[in-house]
Amino acid sequence: EVQLLESGGGLVEPGGSLRLSCEASGFMFSDYAMSWVRQAPGKGLEWVSGISGSGQSTYYADSVKGRFTISRDNSKNTVYLQMNSLRAEDTAVYYCARVGDQYCAGGSCFYSDYWGQGILVTVSS
């Protein structure tokens, strides 16, 4: 059974940093790209970042480029999202998601077939 478990969320002041983790189980982690998707309170889904199975290819939304960094440790079956220079508008539930197309490294194969339960990040003073 595929499982994705996010951790690391919480309350942080504007300008602060936070690192989210997503531990995966139930599949060959290194074969699959991963995404982070967020949802601000009462708003729609917003893709944040993605990373290929090998970690060699990374992608970012314009809204987080230069502030957020995605990475993965395939030995720990874990993907990370390092968030720096946080702003109030980064407040959201952050979801970790598996890219459904095995060996997809980017492009139109980048859909998500399994999602974590989400973790709340609140940026406020």
Added chain:
Amino acid sequence: SYELTQPPSVSVSPGLTASISCSGDKLGSDYVSWYQQKPGQSPVLVIYQDDKRPSGIPERFSASNSGNTATLTISGTQAMDEADYYCQAWGSGVVFGGGTKLTVL
């Protein structure tokens, strides 16, 4: 940046067919996915690669993609289908539509 446009809301009576559109420039030349999200829950993939249903998704969910518009169709809509629906494509990164609230009344 690439944009996908969905109607904010769609209403349908139980047992009838609901259609939710998603429009974007030359969308038909790319794969589209659709997600269902119920309040307080994580999104669920209901359609991928334009018209494929993941295991466990009922046959009443179908979709098409041509030209500038993709369409999610729910036949014989049930009360349990009431949810927010999002389309998704790729445009130098994943792009989501703004979402459509489906009301079954």
